[in-house]
Amino acid sequence: MKTLEQVKDELKNYSGRKIKIMEVCGTHTSSIFKNGIRSLLSPCIQLISGPGCPVCVTASAYVDKLVEYALSENTCILTFGDMMKVKGNQYSLTEAKAMGANVKILYSPLSAVKMAMEDKNTTYIFAAVGFETTTPIYALMLDEIISNNIKNLKFMTSIKTILPALSYICENEENIDAFLCPGHVSVITGCSIYKDLAEKYHKPFVVSGFEGEHILAAVDEILHQIQKEQYSMKNMYTSTVTESGNQKAAALTDKYFESTDAYWRGIGIIKNSGLKLRKNYQEYDAGSTINDYTEKTPQGCKCREVILGRINPVDCPLFKTVCTPLNAVGPCMVSTEGACGIWYKNRVTV
Ligand code: SF4
The missing domain is CATH 3.40.50.11740 (HypD, alpha/beta domain 2)
Incomplete structure (x- = not known):
């Protein structure tokens, strides 16, 4: 078993092909900032947020x-x-x-x-x-x-x-190489739900806890699978997540x-x-069925791109200039689990 120092060393010095890992839930995004995870990774490893903020994806x-x-x-x-x-x-x-x-x-x-x-x-x-x-x-x-x-x-x-959304991303967003699966959802669903996606799309699906060391170990596992070209679901949050869930x-x-x-x-x-x-x-039911989903996307808002992992919040031209938590243009800036709000609160400079 590798020590934490060995893991850090490997992740910092990785020089293979560029890989993009989607962290699906906002709690992971927050923890990535809190623990300075990006600064511990090689520039060839990119972490990007996904669709795991329920408020952000509400019509x-x-x-x-x-x-x-x-x-x-x-x-x-x-x-x-x-x-x-x-x-x-x-x-x-x-x-x-x-x-x-x-x-x-x-x-x-x-x-x-x-x-x-x-x-x-x-x-x-x-x-x-x-x-x-x-x-x-x-x-x-x-x-x-x-x-x-x-x-x-x-x-x-x-x-x-969450599973159909991940399936949608695998099918439509080719540049996502691997997934850090949402820890809280996995507690309920169990980790086995990701197995088919890993097999079908040849991508690592790794279930991770929320501590800094958990995330580093999960990224290391992803790197290992990509280097070996052997892709699977791996549960690295076994203290809390089981195969079949709650x-x-x-x-x-x-x-x-x-x-x-x-x-x-x-x-x-x-x-x-x-x-x-x-x-x-x-x-x-208070009438939850909605037949008309016409959306007025605010001009310049890139929430769609953020939710699909195409860009980071800082790549939206409105980030911190027009769009702030006090004057949120899109839902990703509003919610505590939204990527833009998390990036803003962690004072990322544009
Ligand atoms: Fe939407 Fe604001 Fe995020 Fe831009 S910074 S994507 S406008 S929420």
């Missing part, structure tokens, strides 16, 4: 619908803070709130149940945005809603599953949700890449 038409509900009488939108500043085609929820809309930020999803029980005259609509990681919590909310016979709390869902959480999700095609902002519709409420639970 603006979805935000429009939330805004419309929030401005309706006796209706309150419940959301996590990240969604507040994301623009729809016209307004964000923050702007709607300034116009008098009823919007509340949730810190715990289950507090939504309490609110609905205490105020039966208001219809509460919960903005259920996320990936596999948050869906079991939404399922738990449904358990509570049903067992308490609550009729005034409904879901506007925009739930994505079966209990998966069963809970499966009880209420089923697969559906989903729209990813900046990408378009990806087949079977989302989750919607099952037919039996439609009474808890």
